[in-house]
Amino acid sequence: MEKTYNPELIEQKYRDLWETGDLFSSKTNSSSENAFSIVLPPPNVTGSLHMGHAFQHTIMDVFTRYNRSKGNQTLWQPGTDHAGIATQMVVERQLGLENISRHDLGRDKFTEKVWEWKSQSGGTITSQMRRLGASVDWERERFTMDESLSKAVKKVFIDLYNEGLIYRGKRLVNWDPVLLTAVSDLEVISKEENGFLWHIKYQVADSEEILIVATTRPETMLGDSAVAVHPEDERYQHLVGKFINLPLSERKIPIIADDYVDMEFGTGCVKITPAHDFNDYEIGQRHKLEIINVLTDNASINLNAPTKYQGLDRFEARKAIVNDLEKQKLIEKIDPHTLMVPRGDRTNSIIEPYMTDQWFVKVKPLAEPAIDAVKNGSIRFVPENWEKTYFNWMENIEDWCISRQIWWGHRIPAWYDKQGNYYVADSIEEAQEQAGENVELTQDEDVLDTWFSSALWPFSTLGWPEATPEMSRFYPTSVLVTGFDIIFFWVARMIMFGLKFANDVPFKDIYITGLIKDGNGQKMSKSKGNVLDPIDLIDGISLEALLEKRTQGMMQPKLAEKIQKQTKKEFPDGIPSFGTDAIRFTFTALASFGRDIKFDLKRVEGYRNFCNKLWNASRFVLMNLDSKSINFDAELSSQDKWILSRLQKVKTEVEKHLADYRLDLMSQTLYEFVWHDYCDWYLEISKPLLENEKTKQGCEATLLKVLSETLVLLHPIIPFITEEIFEQSQKLQSNSTGKLISQPFPEPNKDLLNTEAEAEIDWLKEFILGIRKIRGEMNISPGKPLPCFVKSYSSKDQSYIDNNKAMLFALAKLDTVDLLSQDEEEPESAIALVGEMKILIPLAGLIDKGAERDRLNKEIEKLSKLKSQFAAKLNNEKFINGAPEAVVNNEKDKLASTENALKDLNQQLVKISKL
CATH class of the missing domain: 3.40.50.620 (HUPs)
Known part of the structure; x- marks a missing residue:
């Protein structure tokens, strides 16, 4: 294996091999x-x-x-x-x-x-796939x-x-006046925007009484068919059934009562324009109101409106109408108003509810x-x-509007004669048969x-x-x-x-998956400048190229400047190359059942480190297995039995998580097993096992078996690196052929479950960690051999010590391990516990208590200053109320981490003082 993991070379190699080898084909396993x-x-x-x-x-x-x-x-x-x-x-x-x-x-x-x-x-997206x-x-x-x-x-x-x-009919649809077509709800994005609420005076016919009606779209009043009030609104019950004079028009429209009206909102009077509002359309249907369309397909005022407004663009008409209402003193007031404005996702034009002939399901x-x-x-x-x-x-x-007024797509299989009759058929020949020989037909556009x-x-x-x-x-x-x-x-x-x-x-x-958001929980969008391109994460991208990409097409200089600042702060050195496997592992690790999923580049970096660790671990294994005929029947040590037992449990957990669609838990299970059980512990344990002729063959077989099966378990998540390592491992297994992608998924073997071995190695790990903790707390060099005494031990503890002395000497770097009876006096020692058993490390000659106290006090002073800084920031209301939630939470995490570190240092100081 190459010394360094290089994703780029590996990925290109296997993309070609898998595809040319027809390994993705659905014909495989046809039996x-x-x-x-x-x-x-x-x-x-x-x-x-x-x-x-x-x-x-x-x-x-x-x-x-x-x-x-x-x-x-x-x-x-x-x-x-x-x-x-x-x-x-x-x-x-x-x-x-x-x-x-x-x-x-x-x-x-x-x-x-x-x-x-x-x-x-x-084919851009398929090549990227x-x-x-x-x-x-x-x-x-x-x-x-x-x-x-x-x-x-x-x-x-x-x-x-x-x-x-399927039927054809005139109905209200979302209409894009730039594209000149109906569009689906999915193609309409409602944005909160600042506008106005015009309060207009509508005079009751043959009366001096005035109704105040508020609207955000004054131009649509030209198509009003009624004014609605709530049936239980006592203010207007006497007017229901009467008519009002529609301003700027010679029409009279009825006053109706409908539960749709909110008595508490505004004046409790609502103008009803069935041809230009979806809710109004429903009210119009209930009350059989006239449907008056006053817009053309490009959102200009049509011939159904008074002559002076005909031909004006909708927003020009709005200005003219408001101006005329003001001249006639028919505007009560104009209030600033925040409203949801529907815009077309392609054109950004304001979408109009528009009455047209369409096909519906x-x-x-x-x-x-x-x-x-x-x-x-x-x-x-x-x-x-x-x-x-x-x-x-x-x-x-x-009912679903299925027709679109564009040219690219599946054309409606319907043909019209000159009278407007239509004939739905598979071909014009079939339509002609329906219509008759001499009838001229044209296909629906x-x-x-x-x-x-x-x-x-x-x-x-x-x-x-x-x-x-x-x-x-x-x-x-x-x-x-x-x-x-x-x-x-x-x-x-x-x-x-x-x-x-x-x-x-x-x-x-x-x-149903969640929505990927940035590290601050914000939706990714070009206008926010927080979009990440997965290909850029795979290949890496310089700051200059990233800036150009993020500000390309930005029409607003201030927005472009803001995005540039944000990008430079977040990625001063650009985005490094992570490789595909690290990105994939990040995605699976994030695949929880949450609605929103925060994507943080630190996670990607962490899984890139995982890939490196897997590479280096595999390289260690393959370099240390010099035999091409591994003896899989060799006698196993308790350490071998432990890792094999853990592997069986991991297989079971992985299959359960897959069945439950919990890829996040599957990823976590595999990560923990590979990083901690296999790499941190078993590979270290294997070193003394490989040096002992009695345990060597069993260890070799176990190293290779666990690596091989782990690669298959990991392959669905990180296919490239696992395929390369598997290919390298084949050189040690003469009877093994094929690619990893074709290997059977490893089944759990209940016979390899071994609770006794797991208990013994758990004890060993706890013993070693206890020694390492003492070294860390007392600032003792990791490589310095230490004498060790054990007290309050059981017969089980004694047997574990006898079985694992070589491991304790090698991994805990112990010089001696001596058993003390309950009556023997304990030397001045640092102490760790494994269950009820005491581990004693005599400190005489190992540390300078005065120097260690000084070192700890300096660290405590430094962290105390940091704690004060973080606390002051979090006590500042301006910071708490103004900073993004993610930034505030980050500061809280820093404070908590500092407080924990201070607690540990103070505990160490107490221990030193007692020695």
């Missing part, structure tokens, strides 16, 4: 009775790997590699989503650089350009616009339409069996609490919502609607790994469509 399958949530074809992807992909890869090594026929199904709006925008921007619009090209030519872009630039070691079956990679998947999409649409579950008949599937246990949420979120949405589900095709992903990727061998073998899939933010938009829809069309649930378990 196995058991199958495991998992679908990759298809990332956008325009995207690149972000921290959320890397986190979830690591989790999926752990389960995939584990099941493959368990002998299950395993499929991790990869693929990408065509991402209708995002992809169209990318290509339109490219065309814009040449002063060409999609309309200049026409639909067919533009679509050709998108496919061209996809073939050249659409390879960097992360994702062991997906690349031969089965799919794209939501593939011909076979498009066929499935068309069939689902037509079948749902024929059953009356009637969802409630599909939702009922999907709800039952979770209630009856056919599908399990992990953690279980996410069931409530799922039920809450599914039980109050609204809209495409389907991207979520419609991705809802079919678990079975369309397996060849449905054909009855393929893959469909019968791998459907339903075993588990879905995804985030809580798309339970509604994707998870629920896959369940509904899976049950409807594949006649079974799409997956048995749904593992």
Whole structure:
């Protein structure tokens, strides 16, 4: 083995070997009775790997590699989503650089350009997945616009339409006035922004009475259909059923009573604009109000409004309307107001509720069996609490708008005649048959919502609607790994469509992961300048390159300056190269059931250190095993039996944690075993064992057996380094072949469990740690041989001492170990306890008590000053109230650590004084 662990060389080597060797293929173990399958949530074809992807992909890869090594026929199904709006925008921007619009090209030519872009630039995220070691079956990679998947999409649409579950109608939708399309709730980001609340006077018809109505969007009053009050509001009960004069208009609108109105908010009077507000639309439906749309598709005022406002942009119209209201003295007051503003995630434009003709899925008949599937246990949420979120949405589900007014995507399979009648069919020929020979038809211009095709992903990727061998073998899939933010938009829809069309649930378990946040618990975003790129963590990145990356495209100089300052403070030397395995170990260690997951680079550094330790430990083992025919039948010492017993328990724990989806506990178990049991203890113990001819062969066999099985246990988490060490270890095992990725997962062997050996080595560890503690407290050199006396010992203690004298001399650096009877006088000693047994280290000639007291007093003085500084900071209200929570907690940790250190030093001073 190379002396130094070099992740870059190892990772490149095994990425190529695994893939060219077809080791990720789902065809492997085809004779196995058991199958495991998992679908990759298809990332956008325009995207690149972000921290959320890397986190979830690591989790999926752990389960995939584990099941493959368990002998299950395993499929991790990869693929990408065509991402209708995002992809169209990318290509339109490219065309814009040449002063060409999609309309200049026409639909067919533009679509050709998108496919061209996809073939050249659409594979960024899949190449990055390879960097992360994702062991997906690349031969089965799919794209939501593939011909076979498009066929499935068309069939689902037509079948749902024929059953009356898809219909076309005029409804209120989220409308992006820049993209000129309906968008899903997921594509709308509501941000808290500062605005105003205009209090407008509405005069009751044929009366001097005035109602004050407050609004944050005065331009929508042109489409008002009513003013609503609460039915129990005594102030207005006498007005219900009467009319008011709509300001700036010649219309009269009714005063209605509805429970929706909050009597305590504002004046208790609410303007109702059914065409421009989702809640108002529901009220309008209840009271059969007129629906008056006053906006065009680009959010200008249309012909339904008074002439003077027609053609104005919505915000220009707002100014003109407010100005006219002020002239007519119809504004009571204007208050500053904080409100949630819905913006399009692609354009940042304010989204309008807009009344248009769209295609909808009637969802409630599909939702009922999907709800039952979770209630009856056919599908399990992990953690279980996410069931409530799922039920809450599914039980109050609204019809789903599935049409989008863009060109890239699955085109609606419907054709129109000149009278507006439409014919849903698989082809224009079939539509023509429905319409009649001489009827001129044109296809619907809209495409389907991207979520419609991705809802079919678990079975369309397996060849449905054909009855393929893959469909019968791998459907339903075993588990879905995804985030809580798309339970509604994707998870629920896959369940509904899976049950409807594949006649079974799409997956048995749904593992909902938390959201990766920065070390301060803040959501990662470009505007905050706290985004981390997983590839940068793998390769490392200089400060200059990181600054350029984080401020690229920043239009606001002040924001760019703030991000630069923050980055320089956090990463003065840039980000070092950690390698893929360290990142993966960090992700699995963080995979708890929490909603938010703080990602701290110190954790990555810690797992990089773990990889180094594993490398160096493996190198030590392989360098010390000079025999190519290890004798696995050799007699074992109690130390060998101890580590083998511990290993069996670790195997059991690892399998339990995997079954429970607790990768954090699995990681912790393996970390503790490798770092402490194997490296810190057994490797040290092995040195005297290897020097003794009686124990050498047993130790050699144990070293190699534990290393080999530990590599298999670790492989799903850190595949690259384990594969390289395994390859090196093969040179010592002539009968062993193949790659680590193909090795069977080690089963616990109950015959190797040995409570007696574990008790003995626990005793030995406690003895050695007691000696080391004395050395530390008394400032005695670690290498100085010490005399040792033992008193108050049992017969078991005596037998342990006899069995482990060589270990005590080697690991505790003892010169002698002598037993004292209860009657013998104890020398002036430092004392440690192992159970009731006393360990005595005579201090005569070992330390200068006066010098040691001086040293301890200096340390105490230094730490006392630090304690005062930390306490003063934490007593400062300005600091407590102004600093981020994470910074305050860090200072509290420093204070607690200092107080603990002071306590230890004072205890040592007391001990010295008593000697």
